[in-house]
Amino acid sequence: MTDAKEQLAEENNLSTEEKLKEAARIVFTKKGYAATKTRDIAEEAGLNLALFHYYFRSKEKLFEIIMMEKVQQLFSFIAPALNNPDNTLEEKIDWIATNYIDMLLKNPDLPIFVLSEIRNNPERFGKTVQLDTYVLKSHFIRQLAEKNKNVNPIQLFLSFLGMMVFPFITKPVFETTGAVNEAAFKHLMNERKLLIPKWIKMMLE
């Protein structure tokens, strides 16, 4: 797509198909698969229901497309970064913390969406994610194991990931109760880009 076309797209001159996909991203992500009605998606796109089926045949089909995108998005930063053979453990930690948190700030609903849909329908995802090869046996995990031989590297990795992702999963709770507002949340997460690497390095000593 050319820059000119992208500009047009942003001004709501998307193709009908893209309008529906974009609407589906919004509605599925917000409500989850089961609570989403195809009518909601058509309405969000400003179109009628028949077009939905003309382009995507079924709710299930479009959901699979969106879900694939979202799983990809959640892993696309981290899997290559974990397996980069050309930087040190400390460099990986710094880079991932900054860039992953930035990505999550742009897509705050992503983790809870993906994780809750996997829980609701685990069968669908047996093949999608190659967790074992690209995450649990990654270069990063080997570097962790070398650095500290006393602690299972999976334990460190779970903590690293949890410190980044968990706040986004609890975000709706904080917002609903009015305990932490949007701006305060962003500030916290930006602080964490430096705090988390500092902490993880302490845990490695």
Place this chain on the structure above:
Amino acid sequence: MTDAKEQLAEENNLSTEEKLKEAARIVFTKKGYAATKTRDIAEEAGLNLALFHYYFRSKEKLFEIIMMEKVQQLFSFIAPALNNPDNTLEEKIDWIATNYIDMLLKNPDLPIFVLSEIRNNPERFGKTVQLDTYVLKSHFIRQLAEKNKNVNPIQLFLSFLGMMVFPFITKPVFETTGAVNEAAFKHLMNERKLLIPKWIKMMLE
């Protein structure tokens, strides 16, 4: 309830109402509100659909009962423990890590269930959880602030909670991909009862 009656209850001589509630706990927790059919609950209980409505009027009503229980369960350990004025920061950390992880091991689906339902329908929970008073302004938070004046105590608290809860949220992913089985998961979480307090204390220095 007497011990004799409890014994009977465990032998599947529950009252009809309790059978339905128990079935609802299982099905709602596994599938979420939207994907659950009242027929699923009746079937799980080995009863017919009419009894469901006889005892609970509507799906929504029974869901609210179960959800209230589950939110309570998720917070009942932690809120009093956070506000116990009679122990030190270190004692709180040790106690919470052990007991909260034990509770989660007995109720592994609890966090993802509660958090995803809150996201799906935030309006319902504005009043339920008094996060601000009992968590974010707890005795524990004040103790964290005193111990280390350089770091926002909310940041430490988020990490503490995240390290305990996050593995349970990703559990379905690990299981589906076959990367970590049931027994290995339990072993990891039991290790974390000691690892997490050690780490948090490092982060406080």
Place this chain on the structure above:
DNA sequence: GTCTATAGAGGGATAGAC
């Protein structure tokens, strides 16, 4: 390609017998 109208199934809820 886009729309209106509608078929058809599913699922929450109730009537009424026992």
Place this chain on the structure above:
DNA sequence: GTCTATCCCTCTATAGAC
């Protein structure tokens, strides 16, 4: 209190005109 049968609305999906 428990059951079978069924109502009826909602939601997915399609037919068919333009």
